Amino acid sequence: MTHPAGGPEAAPAPLALAVRALAFATLRHTDQRRKGRRAQPYVNHLAEVALLVSEATGGTDAELVAAALLHDVVEDQGVPLAEIAATFGADVAHLVAEVTDDKALAPEERKRLQIVHAPHLSARGKLLKLADKVANLRSLAEDPPLDWEAARAVAYVAWAREVAAGLRGGSPALEAAFDAAAEAALEAIATRSASA
Template sequence: MSLPNASLPNAPLLDFARALDFAAHKHIDQRRKGVRAEPYVNHLSEVALLVAEATAGKDPVVVIAALLHDTLEDTDASYEEIEQLFGAEVVQVVAETTDDKRMSKAERKQHQIDAAPHASTRAKLVKLADKVSNLRSMAHSPPADWPLSRKVEYFEWAHAVVAGLRGTDARLESLFDRAYHDGLAELRGQSV
């Protein structure tokens, strides 16, 4: 029998394992859009690792939120469920990094650009790590049906979002810059 989160004070490793299990089950049938169709949980684990490294493992709340950052947007998980299982701090970061699917795709993209400078530090860390992971994936396993112009457009949009996140974490920003420049070069090399 599993104990509720409230009875597990100061158990970040257990909370992390529970969040990983929760995210893996919520995203069980999801795959990345790329030609390799990787399990979606690979993206979540990469984002969590990048955030854990950025915080030197000292902020379990943001690492757990990184694992869960797409659950509200892409699964049947509810705000209340995440809050009950992982607490108010975690669900706040998850909510801050969640797109409002009631908006059009263009509105959601613009909202990410506009909201980035005003996000909490934790949400900025998750967004930075998410963009690093997405650009790496786009470069190494892009969606087969996307023309080069759409891939480049995605890179430029991610760059615009990250412009509003600058000043949060130099290492993550450097990883983003590398993924941006190397990824564009790789994509353009693939199109030749």
């Protein structure tokens, strides 16, 4: 592919990279929905994670924003990391790889490994993982999975806190958002339990 001026293709501008990632993720997750009552399009979650990392970095890290938009395409949609690297570059692919679980493992083992691996992620990988947890906790508070009973939801918050303990030190604002989301989730769970 050539650049419009006729020369070799240049690296995409930061905004173009993020928008290309959004378009790619939207297509790959077209039929995927969140598990709550509203069955929101999954891309809403991706956009929220991208916004959180953009705010945490002052909008200066387009590759991290792109990775936030793409962070579930390997795990949920089977997109090969090689395709992400070829389309968005090695940096984006590496960030996505850092936060991708091995779906061949049992769910409980995947959860355990997230706790173990969290302190060893790169600084940018930690931001991405923490933003994902913030978004998930907000969803748990506002529109939880329909089949989750209170005990499962409370256990999720406890586990998310264990993962987040290894992700701290990169963004006080994002860490505060996580803490607020965890508290809001617990309050919402208690409220729903009381009214059941």
